[in-house]
Amino acid sequence: MLTIPITAFVTLVIILVIANLSSGEKKIEHKIDRLYASDDPQFLRSMGLLLGPPVVSGNRFEMLLNGEHIFPSMLEGIRSASKTITFETFIYWSGEIGEQIAHALADKAREGVAVHVLLDWVGSSKMDKRYLNMLHDAGAQVIQYHKPHWTGLGRMNDRTHRKLLVIDGHIGFTGGVGIAPEWTGHAQDEKHWRDTHFRVAGPVVGHMQAVFMDNWVKATGNVLHGPDYFPEVEGVGDGLAHMFSSSPSGGSDDMQLMYLMAITAATRSIHLASAYFVPDKLTINAIVEAARRGVKVQIITPGKRIDTHTVREASRACWGDMLRAGVEMFEYQPTMFHCKLLVVDEYLVSVGSTNFDSRSFKLNDEANLNIYDRDFAKLQTATFADDIRQSRQVTLDAWLRRPFSEKLIEKFASLLDAQL
Numbered sequence: 001m002l003t004i005p006i007t008a009f010v011t012l013v014i015i016l017v018i019a020n021l022s023s024g025e026k027k028i029e030h031k032i033d034r035l036y037a038s039d040d041p042q043f044l045r046s047m048g049l050l051l052g053p054p055v056v057s058g059n060r061f062e063m064l065l066n067g068e069h070i071f072p073s074m075l076e077g078i079r080s081a082s083k084t085i086t087f088e089t090f091i092y093w094s095g096e097i098g099e100q101i102a103h104a105l106a107d108k109a110r111e112g113v114a115v116h117v118l119l120d121w122v123g124s125s126k127m128d129k130r131y132l133n134m135l136h137d138a139g140a141q142v143i144q145y146h147k148p149h150w151t152g153l154g155r156m157n158d159r160t161h162r163k164l165l166v167i168d169g170h171i172g173f174t175g176g177v178g179i180a181p182e183w184t185g186h187a188q189d190e191k192h193w194r195d196t197h198f199r200v201a202g203p204v205v206g207h208m209q210a211v212f213m214d215n216w217v218k219a220t221g222n223v224l225h226g227p228d229y230f231p232e233v234e235g236v237g238d239g240l241a242h243m244f245s246s247s248p249s250g251g252s253d254d255m256q257l258m259y260l261m262a263i264t265a266a267t268r269s270i271h272l273a274s275a276y277f278v279p280d281k282l283t284i285n286a287i288v289e290a291a292r293r294g295v296k297v298q299i300i301t302p303g304k305r306i307d308t309h310t311v312r313e314a315s316r317a318c319w320g321d322m323l324r325a326g327v328e329m330f331e332y333q334p335t336m337f338h339c340k341l342l343v344v345d346e347y348l349v350s351v352g353s354t355n356f357d358s359r360s361f362k363l364n365d366e367a368n369l370n371i372y373d374r375d376f377a378k379l380q381t382a383t384f385a386d387d388i389r390q391s392r393q394v395t396l397d398a399w400l401r402r403p404f405s406e407k408l409i410e411k412f413a414s415l416l417d418a419q420l
Contacts, residue, residue, distance in 0.1 A: 028253050028256060031282060031285060032286065034264045034289075037267045038262070038347050039345070046261065047262075051254055051258050052243075052245070053243070053244065055242045055370075056202075056242060058202045058203050058234070059200065059203065059235070059237050059239040059371075060236045061198055061199070061237075061376055063196060063198055063379060064196065064199060065383070066183075066186045066187050066196075068185055070175070070177050070197040071101075071183075071184065073173070074101070077165065078104045079104055081108050081113050081168055083169075084113065084114045084167075084168055084169065085108060085113060085116065086118075086164070086165070086166045087165045087166075088118040088160060088162050088163070088165075088215060089123070089178065089179060090159065090161045090163065090353070091120075091123045091180055092119050092123065092178070093126040093179065094127060094131075095180055098127065099131065102131035103134070105135060105138075109140040115138075115140035116212075117143070118160065118215055118219060119143070119144050120144070120145045121145055123159065145215065145219055146160070158248050158363060159365065160364070161353045161364040162211065162215070162365055162366060163177065163197075163352070164212050166208050166212060168228075169205060169227075169229050169231045169233070171201055171205065172199075172205040172208040173198065173199055174198055175340070175352065176197065176338050182307075183195055187334060187335050189335060190335045191335075193335055193337075193338045194332065194335055194338060195339055198369065201236045202233060202235060202237055205233060207244070210230075211243055211244070211245045211367045213225075215247075215365060240373060241370060241372065244258070244367070244368060246365070246366050246367075247364075247365040255360060255366050258370070259283065259342065260283065262342060262344045263286045263287060263344070264290070268346075269295060269297075269298075270287070270290060270297045270298070270343070271381055272341070272356065273299075273339040273340065275301075276308070276357045276360075278318065279356055284318060288321050291322070297322075297328065299328070299329050299330065300337060300388065301315060302332055302337040303331035303337075313406075313409050316406075320396075320399065323399055324396060328393060329399075330392065330394070333390055333392055337387070341384070343377050346374060346377040348371070349370070349372075350368050350371075351368065351369050352367050352368030352369050353367055
């Protein structure tokens with residue numbers, strides 16, 4: 001007699017799980033028409049108006065290569081704070097650098113600086129709980145984003161992958177780095193990863209602060225505002241930029257839209273560095289069309305030294321059409337390649353937390369900084385060329401001749417594309 005109620009209960013649980021893991025938003029289903037090139041003023045106008053805040057001038061950018069430059073700059077920024085620190089990150093694990101940053105944040109909190117830390121619950125699962133206690137005891141506000149709860153089963157699949165550090169509303173940091181030993185050093189061996197982060201000054205830091213506030217309000221219900229968080233910022237350079245974000249709860253397709261618009265507007269070159277490169281069919285078609293109209297497309301992904309082999313196998317499964325169109329694919333050899341960078345026509349530079357995969361495009365909370373600056377773009381393409389010199393090119397012939405066992409594994413891995 002209990003069989004029917006039990007069956008009904010199990011069915012209800014399954015329906016609830018599926019409903020929680022699904023998004024109600026419509027997705028981009030059609031290709032973006034090429035109506036203008038990247039050097040047309042309409043490109044800049046469309047990117048600003050469609051993706052979020054308008055582009056602002058007066059900014060200065062500094063590229064930080066690998067942990068040996070990234071972490072000292074971040075620590076210097078934290079120690080210079082006089083009013084506020086807002087910090088959001090995905091990965092925060094145990095280790096010397098994690099302890100240094102926790103101590104620096106705690107020291108500023110004890111000095112009376114308002115310190116707000118937002119950590120993804122999944123990404124900080126390996127974090128030493130001493131760090132949390134240290135920050136709490138010092139008076140810092142620390143929130144773990146989307147801790148599991150039965151009322152929101154799907155929220156754990158919505159992770160904040162954003163990487164933002166804002167000091168006094170004047171200085172900002174973003175890029176690919178996580179807080180863990182793997183990111184320290186200078187990519188000198190397979191235990192130390194290759195990555196790039198960016199230090200930003202100027203009015204666009206206000207955009208970065210607003211992106212942080214987006215998730216802070218969601219997680220706490222508390223709105224941080226006023227001049228300590230959003231001061232009037234004078235121009236400090238000539239760079240044009242804007243910061244924008246995406247999340248499943250609002251504008252989950254914004255990141256993919258940005259990439260599609262940039263690729264479609266490309267005229268001469270596309271340089272893409274991607275730690276996790278698993279594009280969907282729509283994005284592959286955009287890349288293929290760019291290559292066929294004469295755009296030089298070069299893409300760097302990790303080689304065999306990667307932290308998630310399933311991603312590499314799913315990635316390689318989808319290279320065929322791109323290789324046939326003339327796209328140049330490279331696998332970085334020395335260590336894990338964790339960079340996230342797009343350069344179009346040596347003009348647009350897009351940096352931030354976003355990977356080139358369905359998880360970033362559909363599931364994660366992401367944030368990217370778009371910079372429109374030819375000198376800065378040339379610096380990025382020069383660094384990209386340095387990375388190519390440490391990479392192995394995968395030709396169409398080599399891709400076609402890969403072992404059958406590898407093709408079979410890739411086929412199975414590609415079935416997980418929506419979660420990668």
